[in-house]
Amino acid sequence: MSRAVPLVHSGLTFREIEVLKWSAEGKTAAEVAIILDLKIRTVNFHIGSAIRKMGASNKTSAVVQAALHGVFRP
Incomplete structure (x- = not known):
């Protein structure tokens, strides 16, 4: 059983x-x-990679987790 990475x-x-x-x-x-200035496939690759690293179930979940953890702060 894999656990989500914080x-x-x-x-x-x-x-x-x-x-x-x-x-x-x-x-x-x-x-x-x-x-x-990327290919759509490249964007989807980065989204998928972020989802895996964060242990999220989908893009929306990854975005919410990132926002809650202050990833988007300047």
Whole structure:
């Protein structure tokens, strides 16, 4: 049985945080791809990686966890 890794120790990359931040703003993967000049597949890769690292069940859960833990603070 695997346990969720606490966000503080998750080791999110700058790009994973950036993609989650734009997702928190309500942007779709396609919109984030345009904003960051990436492929949609790359955006989805970073979202999936962040979800796994955070032990979240989906993108929305990952965004909420990140927000609650202050990941988006300047």
